[in-house]
Amino acid sequence: MFVTFEGLDFCGKSTQVELLEKYFIDKKKKVIVIREPGGTPISEKIRDILLDKKNSEMADETELLLFSASRSQLVNQTIIKSIENNYIVISDRFHDSSIAYQGYGRGIDLDFVTKLQNFAIGKAVPDMTFFIDIPVEEVVKRMSKVKKIELDRIENSRLDFYHRVRDGYIFMTENNKRFRKIDGMLPKDEVNKIIITEIERFRKAI
Ligand code: TYD
Numbered sequence: 001m002f003v004t005f006e007g008l009d010f011c012g013k014s015t016q017v018e019l020l021e022k023y024f025i026d027k028k029k030k031v032i033v034i035r036e037p038g039g040t041p042i043s044e045k046i047r048d049i050l051l052d053k054k055n056s057e058m059a060d061e062t063e064l065l066l067f068s069a070s071r072s073q074l075v076n077q078t079i080i081k082s083i084e085n086n087y088i089v090i091s092d093r094f095h096d097s098s099i100a101y102q103g104y105g106r107g108i109d110l111d112f113v114t115k116l117q118n119f120a121i122g123k124a125v126p127d128m129t130f131f132i133d134i135p136v137e138e139v140v141k142r143m144s145k146v147k148k149i150e151l152d153r154i155e156n157s158r159l160d161f162y163h164r165v166r167d168g169y170i171f172m173t174e175n176n177k178r179f180r181k182i183d184g185m186l187p188k189d190e191v192n193k194i195i196i197t198e199i200e201r202f203r204k205a206i
Contacts, residue, residue, distance in 0.1 A: 104168025
């Protein structure tokens with residue numbers, strides 16, 4: 001089974017990925033967790049370029065291509081083999097992040113972004129995708145706490161960007177059966193329970 005987690009920054013998906021991994025380990029299942037961008041030596045190098053604050057001149061198109069290149073390597077080197085060897089693969093972000101962030105967020109042509117993602121992931125289409133939804137105001141609150149920046153220093157352009165990304169995720173969730181939208185304002189144990197229920201339902205059905 002291949003499960004992906006999506007959502008805005010600070011939505012709590014990394015915590016949910018950890019809790020789900022623990023659930024499967026406790027059940028003695030073979031499980032692999034990957035993080036995007038990254039997950040292979042080549043992909044981690046691309047991650048460093050993407051997240052390096054010195055690279056502020058990076059064009060949106062370059063950013064999209066680098067995320068996609070990193071993903072393609074991860075699919076070919078790790079994901080496909082792991083699925084074939086009956087591992088449960090859990091990914092903290094995957095191709096939907098590029099559709100939401102680079103497509104809806106940065107405004108790159110959605111058809112093109114989607115086609116590029118299909119090219120990059122090939123057969124590795126997730127079975128289930130959890131969208132952990134929190135309001136943009138909550139992102140700002142959590143961000144200002146972690147980064148110790150004042151709320152009013154977070155520019156409008158960044159807020160607009162997050163609104164577009166969230167709207168994109170909501171649209172994708174409503175138009176694709178693979179998605180499950182979960183309220184990220186719920187306590188983390190409750191979110192974890194919902195996720196496990198959904199996954200066990202899926203596993204019983206196959
Ligand atoms: P990540 O390390 O997952 O950060 P977080 O744990 O806060 O979600 O992702 C880093 C940033 O990269 C995050 O702001 C989302 C962004 N991103 C994209 O814009 N496109 C992508 O395809 C991916 C995978 C991430």
